[in-house]
Amino acid sequence: MSDTRATTQAVRYRERLRVPWWWWLPASGLAALIALEVSQGVAALPDWLPYALLLPVAAFVLVWLGRTELRVVTGNGETELWIGDAHLPVTVIARMAEVPHSAKSAALGRQLDPAAYVVHRAWVGPMVLLVLDDPDDPTPYWLISAKHPDRVLAALAC
Secondary structure, three states: OOOOOOHHOEEEEEEEEOOOOHHHHHHHHHHHHHHHHHHOOOOOOOOOHHHHHHHHHHHHHHHHOOOOOOEEEEEOEEEEEEOOOOOHHHHHHHEEEOOHHOOOHHHHHHOOOOOOEEOOOOOOEEEEEEEEEEOOOOEEEEEEEOOOOOHHHHHHHH
């Protein structure tokens, strides 16, 4: 069965939770250092081979870490929040709030409900808290990383 909702939905807000640009420098340096060690340790290998293998692996890992997309879409009169493959209709959200970077460790620590849905990216400072009011769902709230939580909340509120 095909899902045709993607063609009928309008995107109100979208952001990709990519790793910071400066992570590419240490990742490339670490991959080059390991490649140097391998090329010096294994004389039978051509000198270029470890570099040709490990530098793309480092790039792949960084792209893979930043693949999560957060978006708010509207279609057929209904607004939904999508993060990765999970989606949440706005109609089940009772309250919304921004969790600043300074309160993030408390929200993810002792105060975290084990039944909560969490999408945490350590390189993204603030988070969004979405308290649910859905008797059919045992999840009490969603706690998701967002680079611009004010924009996410504004898109959800409209």
